[in-house]
Amino acid sequence: MAGTPLEAAITTTRGVLTGVSKEQLADATPCAAWKVSDLINHIVGGQYFFAACTNGEPPSGDSPDFSATDFVAAFDEAAKQCLAAFAAPGATERMLTLPWGQMPGAAFMGLAATDTFAHGWDLAKATGQNTDLSPELAEQLLGGSKMMIQPAFRSAEGTVFGPEQTAPAGASKADELAAFLGRTV
Numbered sequence: 461m462a463g464t465p466l467e468a469a470i471t472t473t474r475g476v477l478t479g480v481s482k483e484q485l486a487d488a489t490p491c492a493a494w495k496v497s498d499l500i501n502h503i504v505g506g507q508y509f510f511a512a513c514t515n516g517e518p519p520s521g522d523s524p525d526f527s528a529t530d531f532v533a534a535f536d537e538a539a540k541q542c543l544a545a546f547a548a549p550g551a552t553e554r555m556l557t558l559p560w561g562q563m564p565g566a567a568f569m570g571l572a573a574t575d576t577f578a579h580g581w582d583l584a585k586a587t588g589q590n591t592d593l594s595p596e597l598a599e600q601l602l603g604g605s606k607m608m609i610q611p612a613f614r615s616a617e618g619t620v621f622g623p624e625q626t627a628p629a630g631a632s633k634a635d636e637l638a639a640f641l642g643r644t645v
Contacts, residue, residue, distance in 0.1 A: 465573040465600060466546060470539045472594045473503060473580030477532050479589050485527050489586035490643045491579075496586050497527035503579045504531060507538030510572040513558050514545035514565065542572065570608070574601045574641075581638050591634055591645075598633035605640055614642065 477500070485497040494502065504526040512519045526534040545551060552565040563571075577597065584591045613620045622642025627635050635645045 469577035592632035
């Protein structure tokens with residue numbers, strides 16, 4: 461499993477998490493309904509969600525406030541569990557039962573990589589960090605997203621994804637991915 465897009469996304473987002481200060485937790489993010497603390501909770505909780513679903517377990521109903529703790533350490537533990545779940549024999553070859561239906565494990569791993577990376581971008585943008593994150597990975601995830609995200613997944617309310625936005629000329633690949641996923645860059 462070494463060198464997977466998910467591992468790269470986790471490494472990238474971890475780097476962004478280390479640049480977040482406790483003073484920024486109440487700041488707004490590109491995710492309209494979330495402040496930085498909510499986004500951190502989603503990023504950390506997402507790793508546990510991906511692990512549970514890949515392991516065939518129901519996602520936890522718990523909503524701990526990871527942002528009130530050492531959220532980098534919490535992310536490390538959650539990411540470790542996520543990577544272990546996907547590394548289990550057959551995890552990427554079988555069909556997984558998710559809250560919204562069935563999905564091949566490999567496709568779910570791609571979704572996990574994209575979600576982890578995109579929310580890392582959101583966090584970088586919200587906290588004034590450089591959003592030019594992992595250009596090769598961003599380009600790979602953008603290509604996959606363009607193949608997988610159908611117009612039916614988009615809505616003005618951003619239920620799953622908001623309407624595609626236009627990235628400015630010369631935007632980084634990560635900014636292009638964010639715009640494709642509905643973020644204003």
